[in-house]
Amino acid sequence: MASSVLGGLTPRAREIVQAARGLLDEEGPGALSMRRLGERIGMRAPSLYEHVRDKRTLEAALISVGFEEQAALFTRATDRSEEPLIAVAAAYREFARRQPHLYRLMTERPLHRELLAPGVEDAAALPVLLAMGGDLERTRALWAFAHGMVILELNHRFPPDADLDDTWRKGIEAFRTMRPA
Amino acid sequence: MASSVLGGLTPRAREIVQAARGLLDEEGPGALSMRRLGERIGMRAPSLYEHVRDKRTLEAALISVGFEEQAALFTRATDRSEEPLIAVAAAYREFARRQPHLYRLMTERPLHRELLAPGVEDAAALPVLLAMGGDLERTRALWAFAHGMVILELNHRFPPDADLDDTWRKGIEAFRTMRPA
């Protein structure tokens, strides 16, 4: 199963979530409205509510799928890597750059964890924790750095001439040599 | 002058921006609508457009004020400090915790720099750069870490039992001992 989150839905609900994902990826969060979404699958907006509780729940499904994809990507990146820290950081950045809209959706607001598929958040965090040798403190610090780099880049907050590859390298190096807990 | 941004506005426009700030601080970005804002100063929403170009511009004014406040806070914190890096990091966190809604407004989306008061963004960044001994690379890395810590905390992304004070301390230490460019 490509996604256990999608697998747990009725076929029509799965269709809706997949259409929402398409809309999000192609046009960003601003285009993800119930009316646009209905249009995309040939249904009026109110009818979507027969299959999906509300928009927040729909977004939570997208976020759950995002966590699943992160978990797979991070695990693949760190497996068989001699420098798991560097590998997972690169994978983190790659995920955000390839799915900027989904990454934003996943991070820009407080999580409604009660709406997420159980376990997906932890599953995405686990490979990162393992790459940090199980040190929670260092993992959180690295995560903060990585998220900050990614979201500031997505928001065009760095000067255009900034060499972000270099900033990443130096930042990661700082955490690699950080004294373990 | 407490704020050169506000000083550059007509009295009525200044009133509007200040009311918007109140609304934002008290009830968050969701409450910052033109109708709610008009209500607050005894005016219908459309009349606001006599004084303010549009909502984006109004938000840009709030962001400019935020940058001014950051500049003042960061400068005060680093002046006469023997550990400017630690001082500026603490000030950064303090600003975000005291003004969470404004901090979000300032960072969560791409900046419309053409709408900002000129120079305010640089003015806020300067004390941070100075605290890092003028090293742009390290400044960006520290900024990414600090922003990541702050926004993940505001979004309740860390486990409730996480000792964030400690994560801050260790992260800052990593950047303090980072090899200069």
Added chain:
DNA sequence: CAGTCAGCCTAACACCGTTAGGCCGTCTTG
């Protein structure tokens, strides 16, 4: 054959940012 019910529909509500156009009082100008 009758009844239930899934799955769609339209109409509507309350909100959003924003524009068009009108009214009124004050201030400037011939």
Added chain:
DNA sequence: CAAGACGGCCTAACGGTGTTAGGCTGACTG
């Protein structure tokens, strides 16, 4: 002093948002 301009407010409206209420239709079930 009269007249026109204009600042500063208003209401009405448009197209958008998420969401609820209530109705229709067709298929499956007792």
